[in-house]
Amino acid sequence: MRQTDFPYLPKDFIETDEGLVFAVISYHPHQQHIGCFLRYVKQDGRWQKVDTDTANRLLERHYPDYLYQSAQFDAAFHAVRPDNVVRHYRPESKLAELMTMLSQDQLTDKLQRLTALFCAAGIASDKLGVTGSVLIDNHGPDSDIDFVVYGRDNFHQVRQVVKESVANGTLKLLDETLMHANYERRQSSLNFDDFAWHEQRKFNKAMLDGSKFDIGMVCFESELEPEHRHFMKCGSQVTRARVIDDQNAFDFPARYSVDHPRTPEVICFTHTYVGQAFAGEIIEVAGAVECDNAGNCRIVVGSSREADGEYIKVITKL
Structure with a gap:
């Protein structure tokens, strides 16, 4: 699933020795750099999530070497050289670790129950992972669960499980409070009603006992289109x-x-x-x-x- 010469995939996190955690956004290197975006900064011993403007200002002022302008895509994002990475967080490894542990909190318990639900439908456990705050042990009781599914067929199979589980009552669609929170976080240019209508039919997010989770796909190398x-x-x-x-x-x-x-x-x-x-x-x-x-x-x-x-x-x- 991972390439030996470039083992980084979207949804991974990478940490630098300055106390910065970047989310990987690219399958392939950009001039020997990892395409990514700054998501967390270490403050008082804890990871603090940062938005786009804050991330860009921080890098511009203190770490300009991590700013990157892609000539291929005529776009700006962040990039880190592999030798600046002090820790590589892999979603599939983190989920495997959590599945072997006794549940330490309610969110981890829900994560384990959801994973069991997907595996019962035939999804191999090594094709699942968890990213977001759980990946770096920064979650709380109100955190979302950000699943990763490796492979397009596996992803759509998980979507089908979510759809069927909503129909039978095991899972629920986002309630109005969570949908509004999702809308505010996404800063969509659509009005709320249009946003909610599109979201509810995707079946890439739902609730388990009041906690929101979503699923994101990471393609296999063979599924990628060369660009x-x-x-x-x-x-x-x-x-x-x-x-x-x-x-x-x-x-x-x-x-x-x-x-x-x-x-x-x-x-x-x-x-x-x-x-x-x-x-x-x-x-x-x-x-x-x-x-x-x-x-x-x-x-x-x-x-x-x-x-x-x-x-x-x-x-x-x-």
Whole structure:
């Protein structure tokens, strides 16, 4: 599952000796660097989560070497050299560790119960992991559980388990309080009702005994599409098109093929709009237009982490 020469995958965390924890966001190295984004800073012996603006200001002032401008994607993110990593947090290893321990708190108990539910449906335990605050032992009773599922087929099988478990009452869809909290955290450009409608049909998040969990997919190497083209920003665009192919809708980045003559691909770098639309639906997309040297163009949603003013919204529902 992991490459020997570059063992880093999205959803991993890496820690540097300055007391910084970055979330890995890229499958492949960028000029011998790990593509990532600063998520936690050590303060008074505990990890403090930081938002995008705070992370960028901190790095600009104190650790500019971790700022990175990608020529290939014409985008800014963070990057760390492997020799600056003092600890590599792997979601599958953390979950395996927690599954062998007696439950130490209510959240860990729920994590173990959810893992057992997924494994009972035929998902191999080594294809599951946990990221977020649990990965670095920074969780509390009100924390979310951030599952990782390795492999596209495994991921969709887990989604089906979530859907069936909601139907039989084992799990519940997010209540209004948790949905509002999710909406505020995501800072979506959609109104709340539209946001909630899209979220409830994805079945990549639900509740167990009042705790929210979500599932994120990490592809196998064989499932990845090679990306060798270099893109440049060419303005912005709001357009409508029909989704032709949604098989990569839950990937990172998510990809949608659409029937638009100028921008036949929509690519999404923000989790907010992953799994947002299905084949046959007409969507409205607001995002940045990128073009390669051959003039092939696409729309990018999530050109910044918060994707301010960028969105994918279903206009004609199936």
